[in-house]
Amino acid sequence: MNGCQASTVCAERIFSISDLDFIDHYLNEMKRTEDPTSTFYEENGEKNLKAIVSDLFFAGSETRLPYTEAIVLETLRLSSIAALGVPHQLIADTEFHGYFLPKGITIMANLYTIHHDKKIWGEDANLFRPERFLNEDETRVVYNDALIPFSAGRRQCLGESLAKDTLFLFIASILQNFLIGPDPDCPVSDMQTTSGLVVEPKPFNFVLNLRTLSR
Numbered sequence: 001m002n003g004c005q006a007s008t009v010c011a012e013r014i015f016s017i018s019d020l021d022f023i024d025h026y027l028n029e030m031k032r033t034e035d036p037t038s039t040f041y042e043e044n045g046e047k048n049l050k051a052i053v054s055d056l057f058f059a060g061s062e063t064r065l066p067y068t069e070a071i072v073l074e075t076l077r078l079s080s081i082a083a084l085g086v087p088h089q090l091i092a093d094t095e096f097h098g099y100f101l102p103k104g105i106t107i108m109a110n111l112y113t114i115h116h117d118k119k120i121w122g123e124d125a126n127l128f129r130p131e132r133f134l135n136e137d138e139t140r141v142v143y144n145d146a147l148i149p150f151s152a153g154r155r156q157c158l159g160e161s162l163a164k165d166t167l168f169l170f171i172a173s174i175l176q177n178f179l180i181g182p183d184p185d186c187p188v189s190d191m192q193t194t195s196g197l198v199v200e201p202k203p204f205n206f207v208l209n210l211r212t213l214s215r
Ligand code: HEM
Pocket: 081, 082, 084, 085, 086, 087, 088, 149, 150, 151, 152, 153, 154, 155, 156, 157, 158, 159, 160, 162, 163
């Protein structure tokens, strides 16, 4: 035991009940207003809230934060958490790129290898570099057809949109609120993973420092 048992070290208080968000403030204003001409009033208020939230969500996830989206894509690439996808059985004899594949055999797509192929991603394929998914001035996300963490075809992952949106919101919220750094007492030199159907990082330490935001 090297004394580096994994635990998340949070340097400051994380949440407080007084940290109201945009929707809390909006709902409070809806409760407060008695003016029927107000945009916060009853039905009108509800309609406006739905419209604003959908504006924020779509505008935010589509255009505003390209670097965060690039982080999501790079995380999905480098981690390749469903490294071998899900096994499929051939229902007919098939010819693929000169290979004969007989009916009945099981096929597994090696997504991990595709995502770490230096011919596709370059010499730094094993490095975490979100910029590979950005254009030159880093204002726009550039997709790459070889990124298929949810696999491809008719049986590709049903949860792709949900998973990507959730990752985006998690990562954006964490980065908005915390500075993340290595634990100086237990630095990590490389990311070790567990093997299995789903790849996970082995436990490691890191430090979260609450950002001071002007709210
Ligand atoms: C980062 C998160 C996720 C990754 C990387 C991922 C990846 C995958 C992969 C590689 C497959 C196999 C596709 C194939 O065999 O062609 C799959 C299948 C599937 N995934 Fe996901 N998945 C994720 C999250 C989710 C979530 C959140 C849901 C549900 C809400 C979900 C539901 C499914 C289902 C139902 C299938 C089977 C689809 C079928 O066989 O028709 N996944 N996923």
